[in-house]
Amino acid sequence: MKKAVVLLSGGLDSTTALAIAKSRGFELYALSFDYGQRHRHELSCAGRTGLAVGVKQWIVAKIDILRMLGGSALTSSTPVPKGRTEKDMGADIPVTYVPARNTIFLSYATAWAEVLGAADIFIGVNILDYSGYPDCRPEFIASFQATANLATRAGVTGATKLTIHAPLINWTKAEIIKAGLALGVDYSTTSSCYDPHADGRPCGKCDSCILRRKGFKEAGSSDPLVYTL
Amino acid sequence: MKKAVVLLSGGLDSTTALAIAKSRGFELYALSFDYGQRHRHELSCAGRTGLAVGVKQWIVAKIDILRMLGGSALTSSTPVPKGRTEKDMGADIPVTYVPARNTIFLSYATAWAEVLGAADIFIGVNILDYSGYPDCRPEFIASFQATANLATRAGVTGATKLTIHAPLINWTKAEIIKAGLALGVDYSTTSSCYDPHADGRPCGKCDSCILRRKGFKEAGSSDPLVYTL
Numbered sequence: 484m485k486k487a488v489v490l491l492s493g494g495l496d497s498t499t500a501l502a503i504a505k506s507r508g509f510e511l512y513a514l515s516f517d518y519g520q521r522h523r524h525e526l527s528c529a530g531r532t533g534l535a536v537g538v539k540q541w542i543v544a545k546i547d548i549l550r551m552l553g554g555s556a557l558t559s560s561t562p563v564p565k566g567r568t569e570k571d572m573g574a575d576i577p578v579t580y581v582p583a584r585n586t587i588f589l590s591y592a593t594a595w596a597e598v599l600g601a602a603d604i605f606i607g608v609n610i611l612d613y614s615g616y617p618d619c620r621p622e623f624i625a626s627f628q629a630t631a632n633l634a635t636r637a638g639v640t641g642a643t644k645l646t647i648h649a650p651l652i653n654w655t656k657a658e659i660i661k662a663g664l665a666l667g668v669d670y671s672t673t674s675s676c677y678d679p680h681a682d683g684r685p686c687g688k689c690d691s692c693i694l695r696r697k698g699f700k701e702a703g704s705s706d707p708l709v710y711t712l
Numbered sequence: 713m714k715k716a717v718v719l720l721s722g723g724l725d726s727t728t729a730l731a732i733a734k735s736r737g738f739e740l741y742a743l744s745f746d747y748g749q750r751h752r753h754e755l756s757c758a759g760r761t762g763l764a765v766g767v768k769q770w771i772v773a774k775i776d777i778l779r780m781l782g783g784s785a786l787t788s789s790t791p792v793p794k795g796r797t798e799k800d801m802g803a804d805i806p807v808t809y810v811p812a813r814n815t816i817f818l819s820y821a822t823a824w825a826e827v828l829g830a831a832d833i834f835i836g837v838n839i840l841d842y843s844g845y846p847d848c849r850p851e852f853i854a855s856f857q858a859t860a861n862l863a864t865r866a867g868v869t870g871a872t873k874l875t876i877h878a879p880l881i882n883w884t885k886a887e888i889i890k891a892g893l894a895l896g897v898d899y900s901t902t903s904s905c906y907d908p909h910a911d912g913r914p915c916g917k918c919d920s921c922i923l924r925r926k927g928f929k930e931a932g933s934s935d936p937l938v939y940t941l
Binding site: 542544545546547549551552553554576580582583584585586587589590591593595597598615617618620622626629631633634635638639 | 846868
């Protein structure tokens with residue numbers, strides 16, 4: 484059985500990417516990060532999803548530098564924007580962008596893949612709903628794949644090259660949800676909110692909540708999460 | 713004053729790279745890693761060097777995953793090879809290779825550079841004495857630079873692009889030492905050994921000690937470290 488490392492934040496997108504990796508027959512190695520994000524509730528969602536889906540192993544890696552550096556509303560006291568229109572969201576790189584986050588996450592996944600002898604990494608980024616994050620673009624993913632293949636044994640020995648799969652990259656949120664539901668994803672154990680209440684309930688008003696709610700509506704489905712607006 | 717992030721392990725190479733960055737007029741932000749390496753003595757060297765050189769800030773980031781994953785003699789109980797010839801060293805990727813280490817280190821440096829507004833990162837890798845590590849090659853550095861520029865704000869906003877400087881990349885160990893001595897580097901507060909004694913004294917027999925000793929000899933200089941063979 485081929486092994487795949489799957490970046491699993493516990494959000495809607497990465498949970499769907501995990502289901503897709505499973506549907507393609509991979510043995511699943513889920514990798515989550517405790518990087519000081521204010522929405523750490525997503526980590527318990529990642530654990531519940533991992534158990535439900537039957538991952539072979541789940542690692543939560545601690546990353547202290549992103550909290551130390553700040554530079555993002557997700558890792559500092561900068562307020563998370565609320566009630567924005569999609570036009571607002573797309574106008575600029577939002578303050579919820581975390582510097583070099585996906586580069587760090589993919590570099591950890593590359594290390595684990597190399598130790599496992601896995602040639603496949605899954606990441607749930609997507610460009611259409613990406614809120615302007617530079618590290619959610621296809622050109623970034625392609626470039627990281629090239630770099631990872633130079634960085635590791637595969638680049639020297641001619642072993643099987645790493646592939647970074649970003650199956651959601653061109654999908655709308657509605658398409659992601661439809662694909663996930665078709666694969667039996669339980670979205671009640673996912674968390675998308677950037678600024679959840681202390682008990683994990685979503686705020687309903689941050690960019691991520693707004694895009695998620697619209698996605699479920701467009702998918703003709705109902706979001707199993709309860710929003711307290 | 714332009715800012716540079718310098719990866720500083722506390723070894724001979726990165727200490728020389730720091731001196732080179734200083735000589736080029738940069739304000740220095742030194743970044744070290746506690747990744748569970750058995751040769752953690754180098755971290756205290758990094759701190760002493762940072763103080764002596766006058767870095768503006770020094771961060772030691774903790775990385776737990778490399779120790780968790782193992783896969784290297786530097787992060788597990790696999791013995792560090794001793795007494796090898798250079799031919800042995802070059803024959804294969806050695807067991808001291810740490811999976812994806814430089815990709816992880818550079819991704820952290822990229823995050824810090826972005827938060828600082830720095831456009832320059834220094835790393836002390838070199839290919840000639842590189843003992844077969846895939847992530848010490850020029851093509852890896854060039855590819856990482858391209859990836860980092862796609863991953864960050866600079867890739868979207870057209871802000872100044874990041875440059876990854878690897879000034880030692882084509883030098884022999886002797887050339888590195890000569891350049892460092894010309895810049896006043898104090899090599900007594902550096903540590904190169906992969907398997908030092910508990911008090912930090914070098915073993916003198918691992919690949920890294922052998923290359924260092926040969927380098928000082930070829931540079932016509934004497935290594936200030938005391939070897940207990």
